[in-house]
Amino acid sequence: MAAHTYNQVGKPIPRIDNASKLAGQAIFAEDLQPAGKMLHGLVLRSPHPHARIRSIDTARAEALPGVRAIVTAQDLPDRLVGRYLADERALATDTVRFVGDRVAAVAADTREVAQEALGLIDVDYEQLPAVMDAFDALEDIAPLLHPRMAEYEVVAMAAPAGGNICSLNELSRGDPEKAFAQADRVFEEVYTTGMVHQAYLEPHACLGIHNPDGSFTVHSSTQAPFQLRGMIADALAVSHNRVRLVPTEIGGGFGGKISMQDEVAALALARKSGYPVRIVMTRREDFLCGTPRAGFHIAIKTGVSNDAKLIARTLDILLDGGAYAHGGVLVSWALPNFAEGPYNIPHLRITARCVYTNKPPSSAFRAPGGPQVNFAIESEMERIAAEMGWDAVDFRRNNLMPDGHVSTSGATMDCVMAPETLDAALALSGYKTDQTRPAPNRGRGLAVGNWNVGGMASAAVVKLNDDGSATLLTGVVDLTGVHTALAQIVAEVLDLAMDQVTVKTLDTESAPHATIAAGSQVLKSMGDAALRATEHVREQLFALAVEPLDAPPSRMELHQGDVRVKGAPGRSVPVTNLLGRAMATSGPVVGQGATGNYKRMPSFGTHVADVEVDPDTGQVQLTGYWASQDVGIAVNPVAVEGQIHGAIVQGIGMTLSEEMIFHDDRLANANFLDYKIPSVLDVPPIETVLVEQPAVDGPFGAKGIGEPPIVPVPAAIANAIFHAVGVRVTSLPITPEKLRKAIRAKA
Amino acid sequence: MQDFAYHAPPTVAEAIALFAADPEGSRYLAGGTDLFLALEHGSSAVRSVIDLKAIPGLDGIAVQPDGGHRLGALLPMDDLMRDRAIRTNYRALAESAEVVGGPPIRNRATLGGNLCNASPAADTAVPLVAFMAMAVLSSASGGRAIPVVRLWEAPGRTVLRPGELMTAIELPPPLPASASTFERLTRSAMDIALLSASAVISLNDDGTCRLVTLALGAVAPTVISIPEAGEVLRDTNCDDAALARVVKAVIETVRPIDDIRASAEYRREMAGVLAKRALARAYAIAIEPAGITR
């Protein structure tokens, strides 16, 4: 473990937002109450998965007392927007493509009146055939869900490939076909995973205000203030500075609060009515209209040699992208970066196709694509080892990627900590590599996960107050406790106490550009920006101290409110003096820092799961869970551990119980009664160990940690089930019914 | 949700009278954990909600002269599961109350509400059928008591006449040398039952079964009882061969449905598994000298 000599970095400092959150005073979007009158907005959503809108008649709804405004696409500019492919509208014009697609919106004095008004809007739909399966979308006879796809503007990463394929990405190295022919054994299998919802506890909410000067202010529960601001402004056809996005506290996001939801509808209603309009989704709406994790279909083919080497692999991955090109495009673009797994395979081809269907647009969810692909990869490692009579741990060790490995995308993998996490998890769990079951129907499984974390650009400002305390101005929101970590970084550099540092989240008009709070990148991206801004402050202080200390900046250090000469504690000057001096000369001390888009960093983890299976019913009880994660260094170990716990439990959900089920072309479990996220009773005791080796990059050597710990969870559990009862369910979630069926088939 | 009138009458008679004023548009309100969802999502217009919680005496547990127990219809699940007498004498009922949602639900959901909601998956309904409990009903024309097993016609539909009010559940006296069990299958820990089973077994002096009842939930339009269990197991030691015959009867009797929670095929197979487990465990407890009822 790395030896820390820091005052703040590496310490388990309690979150700086604890007091407000624990006293129920944190303000989430639904809690916002502007001064004066506010209207309640509701969105009329398509009841059909695919339909043409013949007409919309709002007359009856408008006549309802208490209704203040109704908007349709007629009230908006004719604009297609999108993060990757400009393929959707804030309100539908002529076509709806999933149950929940926005058609119109109402603002009324009360929510009840708005609800009644929705029922009075007459929409004449012509239903069209729906495509509810990714394979169906590929058929020649499949209806084209976006017939004008070729005309859509590619905003980023998307590679439309005709038909219903909104993005196609393929990368390869070597010659897999030839290598399969030369392999001693070739294994093929298909793994599938369900569409799963982020199921954050706070449904989406926003508040739209039309300002007297004609500009817009929107408060939103978003992970991506700057991205979202851009999309909203584009949809309204105004320049970006005319939309001020104020991020609120977020009641969980996990990637599900990046896309645009009802913000433009709220602003259009505010403009039309003259009042602020708040739109709060119900849980059902959030299930229908959220942006879940894509369901995957993964055909995996692996060639091995008799000396337990992976020789060749192909992965053919079909993603259910849903109605619009959201994060599914990002996933298909990023897949080749992580779908190699933690292994070095000389002949490799990864094909990812993201297709449109008439389901909710799938998008980012904590390591998008990661746990799906790892489920296939690590299930196969275990299966192959079992069939070849190899020790599965040795087989993995034999093939782990080396440091400096070059991925199919050409990226060099630095700081590869795969073997270290494997060893750490084995030690933590007391994993024995012999395959003896601890008891009948009990089993233990292991999986090694990899992920690439980061990286988008950020800027930050640090200002020194006249007593030497510091305020970090940032446009990034806090989901993970990262603001506490940012404060630790500022405090570390300036040698301040934690209560001398404030982290202030500002809106998009006040803060410099910030990355999205997603992709495990805030600590790296904003952390680097904050570090540089703080170093900029320090540089200015040292420059101001040259005269009084009669020493060059290179010999100075900050110490508890003084700048002093290293090795000469007597030669010091209080920071407050320097700030007074600054006021008289160069002006207030303000530091700026920025970081550009940066290379993604690989991150690894090894998880071990213990299960007990009831073979008569197929029920699985998790009885223990151990995880090691490669974190660079943990700036705040409590926060890091909290991320690992949370990721594991979300992984447990997608492995054993969570799936959005579509019946008769409609989501059949749009509630927590039937969409089962884990309760505390589903969660085993979890032990974690942090593998710390400072990364070459990143503030103080920290790596992102939000996403990686979900990656190995499904495979670890699936392998434990295999160990317990000797059967493998290749589709997630592994429900009692599926497992019982597999057990019966074997018997 | 449309607004409605709210009443909190102090007596059963007044509650019944209020209901009679608008039988179509009235709903009794007990714990509200099911009614609220019905008000939010239901299609029929509710004009009057009659809160029963102001009526004294409907939420207690009383021992009857014959040793049986009378449970108020408004008894919350949390009180039911913690009651010492119930835990001792009607263990399966306490266990079924324990799994009706989490603590916030169990503090509100009532026994009468659980039964009158008429879900075939209602947890407490299953042991009550196995215990051969009676439901006490009141209406303007007087009172009546019917076996709990006869309460339901279909999912969501009871045999109660419009305005008829369930005021209590009567449990017969606990049988000597007996034990009861409740088994339940779910997708995750906090879930409504995919299916459930409850068995009550009392023994003869020689350790063979004297009286056996078996009830199953969520395998038919209503909670059902399996009379074959009693017939087959009487005077047996609940041996595997006898249990296999019961399981066969169960599988032939059940009429489960396919839904998003499970397939009919799985439910059918599991009905046999749970029935066997409930019976075998009940027998094992009853035969054990330290058995809970001896």
Place this chain on the structure above:
Amino acid sequence: MKHPLSLNLNGDMAENLVEARTSLLTFIRESAGLTGTKRGCEEGECGGCAVLLDGRLVDSCLILALEAQGKTVTTVEGLGDPHHLSPVQSAFAESGASQCGFCIPGMLLATTALLDREPDPDEASIREAISGNLCRCTGYTRIVKAIQLAAKLKHDGQN
């Protein structure tokens, strides 16, 4: 039609006219203006809206405001303010039990109800006590630890 409602909310009388259909949750949030009680599902599944009603943990989304007539309701705001956190709140802070914080008010009230009834709960009791409260961030691990610490803090505070 509106009905007069009066109840004891965190020690103060809260009075207003409410429609019969108004839930206790809506009354607390919109009429009384206490937004610490969270609207997560409005189906009694998530526990975000949990409050104490005469000391018992309930989901305020499944209760008509009028059902609380004359009763005592405790919300997170009644436990302690940011400057005077209760032992239960302090234990959550110290344990790193709060991430997004949305489930936390309900968790704190579930903990309070548990410790009022069972001052020294074992881990199984703790898990059972918060089984009606979903959390999507923390994996519950540190929440369970926090409740163990809360029991200790309350215990120490009484000695």
